Amino acid sequence: MRDVSSTPSKTSITTATNIIYTGVAGTGKTYQLLQIAKQYTDHLPTLSEQALLTQLLQPLSWREVVCLVLLDLHNQQQDLAKVPEIVAHEFFVAKAAQNARAKNLNSTAWSVLQMHSPIESTTVSCDHRASQAYFDKDQSGAWYLLxxxxxxxxxxxxxxxxxxxxQYEHRPASCQDISIKRYSMVSFHQAYGYEEFVEGIRPVIGAIGSQGQGGQMRYDIQDGAFLKLCQRAISDPKQRYAMLIDEINRANVSRVFGELLSLIEPNKRSGQAQAMQVQLAYSGRPFSVPSNVDIYATMNTQDHSLAPLDMAMRRRFRFIDCPPKPELLATIQCSDTKIDDNDEDEPTESAIDLAKILAGFNQRIVQTLGVEAQLGHAFLWSIDTVETLQTALIEQIIPQLVQATGGQLGLLQYxxxxxxxxxxxxxxxxAQIQIDDRSSYQTQQADFNAGFNTPSGFLGQSMIATSYQINPQLIARSGEFTTAKVYQRLY
Structure with a gap:
């Protein structure tokens, strides 16, 4: 099931990959995304508890370290901290050790805290403030996160x-594994939009002061899933990143991507000869999609009720078909009962070939309902006993085919x-046949079945929805439905 052509190349950072996997339900499209996710996951060498802390702090700035200290204190129910407490925290101490710093640590903390305080602060005086505020202090000189x-x-x-x-799971004799995910995975739906994917306006509660009063609610522009991933990719140009989208055709794709619809083309990414840049709709920021971001998506071709995928997307993506693969399915054994001449029960082992069952179903489905109504191999993937096969038929396959046929009895029986x-x-x-009439059922069906001798004859029949029922013996897992020959009839 692995598509070698979709494997990200570590040597080709400048070439972007856009792929959509298409197919009917149960053909492993989402599974394909999960396998791709593994290709964009880095597993770091096993680390001790101290090494974990070093790994965490190494790429952080002093401002991020102070934020981390206050976040950790907040988790310990301490929202306020004075500079000596911050400098004595294990995160600050470890960062100083990494930088070979032993002096002027209080001055470093003061400088960071003051620089990233709000202009409107009544307790902090600073001539050189950063554009983004993170900290403020109360009248007692204790600092807190905004x-x-x-x-x-x-x-x-x-x-x-x-x-x-x-740290909680750490044991003296063991080490911890760390993985870095260079991907983001989302699932589109009818209400999914530009605001979740690119950027949008979100409610934010204002700062909590030293007395604990809550601030006013306001609305800020915040990055969506795709924009966050792109920002990570921009800051790490030597690695490839991936946007994984499940069920891409369940949303209005043009609305979700907005002005980025043109920018995702490989030849229009940043650094390419035909690179494009646009201003984002809400923030007005100039933006170009980096070349080290790949996009993979799935599309269920059975979703006829959904809006067709925009033709513009077809030009921007490679489409890889994921057909049903019966050859992946197993053969299970069923213990039949054979009656010999002496009326003694003699058990015999009979095989049920799941691949042949799926192939038989799909052959008849294609003849009557079309290729897009086929069953995927996932419907029979985990079957290993007759009991699990019965469950799959009752709870998954029959409901799926009832929906596909509109409940038409003749189609279902075919x-x-x-x-x-x-x-x-x-x-x-x-379900309309009464118990007393069942003995003559074959006679009642003779004329009706005459039209089903050939596929063309079948397709010419007028199908009328009739009430149906699943055989009670199948539901009860009894009678002939415990034998292999019943299921072999589905080949």
């Missing part, structure tokens, strides 16, 4: 959570090869 800076610290929050989890079978051996039965 609440409206928290959305900007999501990555630090996540790293802190992972560090604490690793798909299950039921037309010429005795009433008691049919998978799908006519």
């Amino acid at each position: 609440t409206d800076s928290l959305p900007l610290l999501k990555d630090l929050v996540q790293q802190l959570i992972e560090l604490k989890q690793a 798909l299950f090869n039921d037309e010429s079978q005795p009433f008691g051996l049919q998978f799908i039965q006519d």
Whole structure:
């Protein structure tokens, strides 16, 4: 199932890959995305607890380290901290050791805190402030994190959570594994839009002061999933990053991508000869999609009720078909009962070939409903006993085919090869036939079944939705439905 052509190249950072995997339900499209995700995951060497802390702090600036200290204190129910407490924290101490710093640490902390304080602060005086404020202090000289800076610290929050989890699970004789994910995975749906994917306006609660009063709610422009990934890729140009989109045709693709619809083309990425740059809709920032971002998506071709994929997307993506693969399925054994001349029960082992069942279903489905109604191999993937096969038929395959056929009894019985079978051996039965009439069922069906001798004859029939029922013996897992020959009839 692995598509070698989609494997990211570590030597080709400048060439972007855009691929959409298409196919019916159950053909492993989402599984393909999960396999691709592994290719964009780096597993670092096993690290001790101290090495974990070193790994966390190495790329951080002093401002990020101070933020991390205050976040950690906040998790310990301490929202305020004076400079000596901050400098004495293990994160600050470890960062100083990495930088071979032993002097003027208080001055370093003061400088960072003051520089990143708000202009409107009544307790901090500073001539050189950064554009973004993160800290403020109260009248007692204790510092705290501004609440409206928290959305900007999501990555630090996540790293802190992972560090604490690793420290909690740490054992003296063991080490911890760290993985870095160079991808983002989202699932499109009808309500998914530009605001979630690129950028949008989100509510933010203002800073909480030293007395604990909550601030006013305001609305800020915040980056969406794709823009966040692109920012990471821009700051790490030697690595490839991936945007993984499940069910891309479930959303209005033009609306979700907006002005980026042109920018995602490989030859229009930043650094390319035909590179394009646009101003983002909300923030007005100039932006170009980096060349080291790949986009992979899935598209279910059975979703006829959804809007067709925009033709512009077809020009920007390679389309890889994911057909059903019966050859991946197993053969299971069923214990049949054979009656010999002495009326003694003699058990015999009979095989049920799941590949032949799927191939038989799909052959009849294509003849009647078209290729886009086929069943994927995932419907029978985990089957290893007759009992699990029965469950798959009752709970997955029959409901799927009922929906595809609109519940038309004649179509369902054709798909299950039921037309010429005795009433008691049919998978799908006519629910209107009374018990007293079942003995003459074959006679009642003779004329109707005459039209099913050939596929063309079948397609010419007028299908009328009739009430149906699943054979009670199949539901009860009893009678003939415990034997292999019933299921072999589906080949």
